[in-house]
Amino acid sequence: MSSLSTMALLLMLLDGTASAGDTAKHYHIPAQPLSNALLQFAEDSKLELIVKAEKLHGFNSVGLDGNMTFAQALSKLLQGSGMTYRFVDAKTVTVEQPDANFRKTANVEEVPEPQSSSDTTLPKVTVEADAETDPYDPTNTNDPYNKSYAVTNSSTSTKTDTPIMETPASIQVVPKSVMHDQQAFRLEDVIKNVSGVQTQHSFGGDYETFIMRGFKLSEANYHNGIRIPATKFDLANVERVEVLKGTSAMLYGLGDPGGFISTVTKQPSSTPYYSIEQRFGSYDHYRTEASATGPLSKEHGLNYRMDLSYLDANSFRDGIDRDRIFFAPTLSWDVTPDTKLTLMYEHFDENNSYDSGT
Incomplete structure (x- = not known):
């Protein structure tokens, strides 16, 4: 078998005449690299075939087996490569380079030949597959296997499960995945992720106090929506920390103008x-x-x-x-x-x- 030159393939086989019309010919070209398949096609068809050799690199052909015209044969050989062909005259055909954005087909070492040499129609192929599912639901923050950093809903601002994008308030949520990855076990470690909130260490380090929007948080500690006096928490059972910035007296009554911090605990799950x-x-x-x-x-x-x-x-x-x-x-x-x-x-x-x- 002749090898392709680095610049172009030019086969000139003048024995007999060829036509790009309805002339049918029997072909038996096994699956192989596209360059070799085109070489054999040109030799069998007595055609002059012109194509840049480097454009064929990395493409494969499924081959031919059956009676077909030149146009049918070329279409089948070039299938999946993005290449197009054009007959210059009755004995000359050029293969054009594919579009630059066309994705090459994967290299295949060997493709089995069709069982029947007289039938050019491929047998029916049925493909079945199940939809791919994530190991967890990213919208279910209570799922113990949920490792997502994204939190879409919050109940702190409206006391209802409302999308944060639709909440008329400034809310930042730090989920358990962030706390785990940062190895946080104190509330002040978590608050470092929230803008506009600073830690104010108490005398002796007994309590964790914060300043939000310039105001010291004195009445702003909530645990599962319930106000509690303690300002020191262990994060072992905390699902997420929600920070509401701004006043919230309409829903929570007495509070600080800077906002408040709410911790939400992990809930029992039916998933072990x-x-x-x-x-x-x-x-x-x-x-x-x-x-x-x-x-x-x-x-x-x-x-x-x-x-x-x-x-x-x-x-x-x-x-x-x-x-x-x-x-x-x-x-x-x-x-x-x-x-x-x-x-x-x-x-x-x-x-x-x-x-x-x-």
């Missing part, structure tokens, strides 16, 4: 999930987290969740240490498709040295 995590850090920092959730009774819609954490850490200053134990069991009951009853208990016990500074 278990995890344990151990962290190590500077100054003898050790933190253990564990969580478990799943169904107690699928028939009755009973689900449970247990989150716990233990912290033992020292400081760069001698004599300053911190011990914390936290656990939060939660039980939920799907009374009806639209009604859910949730019972939750949180235990937070921390012993830390009072650090008054130097």
